[in-house]
Amino acid sequence: MHPVTLKLDKAGKRFGRHWIIRDFTDTFSGGELIGIKGRNGSGKSTLLRLLCGQLTPSRGSSVCTIGGKEVAPAVRYKHVAWTGPYLEIVEELTIVEFLQFHFALKPMLPGLTLTDIPQRLELDHVRNRKITDCSSGMRQRVLLGSALYAATEILLLDEPTVTLDEEAAEWFHSELRKFRHERLVFIASNDPDDLRDCTRMVTL
Template sequence: MQIEAVGLGKRFHREWIFRGLTHIFRPGSATAILGPNGSGKSTLLNTLSGQLLSTEGSLSYAYQGRAIAVEEIPQLLAYCAPYLEVIEELTLTELLHFHTRFKPLRTGFTAKRLIELMYLEKSRHKLIRDFSSGMKQRLKLALALYSDAPLLLLDEPTTNLDRTGVDWYHEHVQATTADRLVLVSSNVPEEYDFCSERLDVTDFGAKMAR
C-alpha cells in the first residue's frame, strides 16, 4: 500500500489542524506521527486513511501496482485506537469469529491461535464487557496486527497496557509489520521505536484561517 499526500490540510471551523503536508508513505515503511497531546496526530491519521475528508490538497492510494479509490481503503485497513470499541455483548470466541468474517486473519492464523498469542485461553468464553481495560487493548491490538490488511494504523497503541502488555506489543508489532505500510500516532518513544521515519504534526502547525 502506498499513500501520497500533496498539499494536504485539515481545518475545523477557522483553525487549521495541519496544512501543507506533502509526503509519500511507501509500501513496507513504518512512519511515526508525532506531536504533543491535542496537536492533531489522530486527525492526520484519520485523514490519511480517508476516514476524514481533507479541507485542501489531495490524497492518492495505490496497492499492488494499481490505483485504489478511497472507498476501497476500509477493506485494506487494520486500525487500533483507544477510542475504538469492540462488541462487549459477545464472548472472545464469538467476537473473533464475527471479526474474521469481514477481515480475515493473516495466512496461517486462526481464531484459536490468536487467542493463544494473546494469552487469553482461559477467557475464550468470557464476555468482552468483563475484560479489563488492558485485556481489551491487547485484543484490539491483536485484531489489527494479525488481520490480513496491507495498511496498519496504530493510535497510542500501548494505552491501558502494563509492562507485560507493552512487552507483548513490542514482540508482536515487530513480527507483523515488515510487509505493510504502518502509521503510528504517538508521543511515547517506546510505541514507535521500530519506525524508520518520523513526521511531526507541529511542522505543519495550526494557524487561524483567513
C-alpha cells in the first residue's frame, strides 16, 4: 500500500447560508487512526465527505496524495472505503452475492479471497441469506467488512458499532487492528468505546 496523506487547508463547507465546517486545517497520514467526535449536527459526516472528495470545500482546499502524487478529487473514491448507517445496500442480494458484487468493483486486500470473507465476518452459516432477512447487526457486519477488507489507503467509518452488540463490537475492534496497518482510518462517533484505539482526536 502506498503512503497516503490528506491535507485540509482552511477548508470550510456551507450548505445554503449555514457554515457547517469553518477554517479547518490539518494533515492526516497513513498509519493514523483519527477519531472525530462532536454533537449531533456538528459536521462529522460532512467532514468525512470532504475528506473522501465526495464534497468540495466551499472555501480552502482538500488535497490527497498517494505515493507522493496528488490524486484528483474525481478519482479519490478509488482509494477510499466507507461505511455509515445511512449507506444503502441492495437488500435483495444474499450476503455472498453482495460481497461478490462489492469486491468486483473494489478489490480486496492482498491475501484475502471471497471465500474467506463470510468466515471473517462470522456469518458463514448465513452466507446465502438475503440481506433483507438479516438482522441489523448482521447487515452492519457486512457493511463493515466491505470497507475493512477493501484494498484502499483510506478507511472512513461513520458510527461503526451503532447496531452491534458487545461481542460484535469486540469483533470490529479486533478486525480493525488486523487490517488498519499503514492505512489512514477515520472513525466518526460519539461512543467513547468506538474511539478507544484512536491515535488522535478531532473534536468539532
